[in-house]
Amino acid sequence: MDTKQLAELLYPSVSVPLDEWEEIFPQRSLPDGAAVTRLGPSPTGFIHLGNLYSAFVDERLAHLSEGVMILRIEDTDQKRKVEGSEELIIRSLSHYGIHFDEGVTLEGEKGSYGPYRQSERKNIYHAAGKALVERGWAYPSFMEEEEIEELRKKQEERKVLPGIHGEWATERALTLEEIKEKLREGKEWVLRLKSRGEGKETFFIEDGIRGKVRVHPNILDTVLIKADGLPTYHFAHVVDDHFMRITHIVRGEEWLSTLPIHLEVHEAFGWDSPVFCHTSHLLKMEDGNKRKLSKRKDPELSLDFYHQEGYFPEAIREYLMILLNSDYEEWRRDHPQTPLEDFAFRIDHMSGSGALFDMEKLHDVSKDVLLNISEEEILSFLLEWADEYAPLDAVEMHEREKELLHLLAIGRDAKKPRKDLIYAKQIYEFIRYYLERGFEVQDPLPERVGKEEAAGILEDFLQTYNYHDDNQEWFAKIRTIAEARGFALRMGDFKRNPEQYKGTVSDVATVVRLGVTGLQSSPDLWSIMHIMGEERATKRLRQFLDTLRK
Ligand code: GLU
Numbered sequence: 001m002d003t004k005q006l007a008e009l010l011y012p013s014v015s016v017p018l019d020e021w022e023e024i025f026p027q028r029s030l031p032d033g034a035a036v037t038r039l040g041p042s043p044t045g046f047i048h049l050g051n052l053y054s055a056f057v058d059e060r061l062a063h064l065s066e067g068v069m070i071l072r073i074e075d076t077d078q079k080r081k082v083e084g085s086e087e088l089i090i091r092s093l094s095h096y097g098i099h100f101d102e103g104v105t106l107e108g109e110k111g112s113y114g115p116y117r118q119s120e121r122k123n124i125y126h127a128a129g130k131a132l133v134e135r136g137w138a139y140p141s142f143m144e145e146e147e148i149e150e151l152r153k154k155q156e157e158r159k160v161l162p163g164i165h166g167e168w169a170t171e172r173a174l175t176l177e178e179i180k181e182k183l184r185e186g187k188e189w190v191l192r193l194k195s196r197g198e199g200k201e202t203f204f205i206e207d208g209i210r211g212k213v214r215v216h217p218n219i220l221d222t223v224l225i226k227a228d229g230l231p232t233y234h235f236a237h238v239v240d241d242h243f244m245r246i247t248h249i250v251r252g253e254e255w256l257s258t259l260p261i262h263l264e265v266h267e268a269f270g271w272d273s274p275v276f277c278h279t280s281h282l283l284k285m286e287d288g289n290k291r292k293l294s295k296r297k298d299p300e301l302s303l304d305f306y307h308q309e310g311y312f313p314e315a316i317r318e319y320l321m322i323l324l325n326s327d328y329e330e331w332r333r334d335h336p337q338t339p340l341e342d343f344a345f346r347i348d349h350m351s352g353s354g355a356l357f358d359m360e361k362l363h364d365v366s367k368d369v370l371l372n373i374s375e376e377e378i379l380s381f382l383l384e385w386a387d388e389y390a391p392l393d394a395v396e397m398h399e400r401e402k403e404l405l406h407l408l409a410i411g412r413d414a415k416k417p418r419k420d421l422i423y424a425k426q427i428y429e430f431i432r433y434y435l436e437r438g439f440e441v442q443d444p445l446p447e448r449v450g451k452e453e454a455a456g457i458l459e460d461f462l463q464t465y466n467y468h469d470d471n472q473e474w475f476a477k478i479r480t481i482a483e484a485r486g487f488a489l490r491m492g493d494f495k496r497n498p499e500q501y502k503g504t505v506s507d508v509a510t511v512v513r514l515g516v517t518g519l520q521s522s523p524d525l526w527s528i529m530h531i532m533g534e535e536r537a538t539k540r541l542r543q544f545l546d547t548l549r550k
Pocket of ligand 1: 252
């Protein structure tokens with residue numbers, strides 16, 4: 001077969017041949033060891049934690065090595081395309097500190113290795129497809145859906161690998177005349193790889209994350225270019241990664257199964273392949289077993305979830321880094337204040353066996369991270385969140401901005417700081433009592449204190465309360481009230497002789513706390529009352545007293 005003639009027949013309109021693309025996209029001049037990475041999301045309108053996890057690897061690899069990180073939109077499946085996806089991807093990732101150096105941006109495309117949307121790179125794929133036909137590595141296939149189905153059934157019966165391979169790849173034998181005839185008839189066709197893998201030995205490749213990975217050579221005549229002229233993922237990413245001069249392909253482990261195809265496509269072109277880095281799935285513990293996070297079952301897989309709950313991007317980044325490199329936590333202990341960017345992230349320190357994503361751990365991490373974020377920043381993040389998700393309370397929150405700033409600070413500069421703050425929604429719920437809108441006493445009286453007793457305590461307290469008392473004076477008054485009313489001042493005394501006391505001093509304080517905050521527990525009450533001001537605090541106490549007297 002004259003493959004040159006066949007190539008010309010199939011792709012007559014290719015005006016820039018493959019060799020010329022090599023010159024159009026020259027090798028990059030970057031420092032030694034600089035990594036060029038890309039994120040290749042499909043614009044399906046959904047962006048999840050796994051995307052962020054991979055993007056983080058791309059980002060660290062590129063930016064730690066003075067390399068380049070590209071955003072390439074993989075939109076060859078026109079049916080799945082969702083309007084607005086690109087913006088969603090760019091904005092969501094940038095919220096987590098991931099900024100691309102090259103590719104699709106909100107202001108248009110940036111960089112000289114584009115276009116960066118696969119749907120606009122048809123001429124390059126066709127030049128590449130044409131070159132493979134010429135070299136005898138690809139051929140047109142006219143098989144219809146039903147024929148392929150038929151074939152599969154036969155293969156199932158005979159228990160052979162389904163698909164076009166070996167003796168089943170009958171169209172490899174089509175003559176130029178036969179092909180011409182079919183084209184004349186206007187038959188639809190796809191371009192298939194002419195695999196040479198049959199009979200080859202298994203071999204190993206070095207995965208950037210997993211180390212040695214065993215590969216069974218591909219034998220399938222995989223579709224490279226579809227009937228609509230657009231490439232499949234298998235073909236497009238190989239061509240793009242080559243011409244964008246990518247050094248590391250970071251992608252999920254779901255691509256390990258088709259890796260043999262990708263390696264053979266590289267081989268067909270005679271290109272060295274970039275370093276493959278297959279990240280492992282994010283897992284979750286359920287009933288004692290680990291399972292993959294699922295789009296259907298786990299809201300926490302969607303990045304929207306973190307936005308709605310108001311997680312701080314710094315906390316998410318910190319936690320992802322812990323998941324990515326097992327030695328990160330130790331480094332963090334030694335460098336509590338150092339920016340995460342200074343950590344020497346390494347792909348070969350990533351686990352190849354699944355990363356357990358645990359919300360409780362995320363919360364613990366977040367508590368620590370927030371200790372290093374100023375109250376001003378926490379507040380402004382909180383207000384922004386509230387504007388969107390708690391608009392009615394947001395109005396009052398803005399009015400009380402100064403007070404909230406002090407409220408958030410309570411106990412944060414202690415030797416052993418309080419770790420009350422985790423994420424915006426939780427912080428909002430944590431400080432909501434402070435707002436007048438919707439305030440009510442939610443918790444019950446302490447077990448050992450009846451209504452009558454509680455009312456008495458409040459009366460005593462209101463009589464002696466002085467806004468200008470410092471914390472010690474304030475507490476001394478609580479103790480005086482407690483003692484006079486027969487409450488133990490020390491827990492030990494109460495435990496030894498419970499029948500001698502009505503309760504303990506902490507029961508007395510709790511009654512006051514309930515009146516001011518509506519809650520049985522809160523950060524330092526004196527501080528809260530101080531921030532709230534005499535008028536509001538005593539008004540609340542009087543109202544509580546009224547309800548107890550009713
Ligand atoms: N478009 C592919 C995906 O969304 C990209 C995989 C890759 O990074 O190569 O899964």
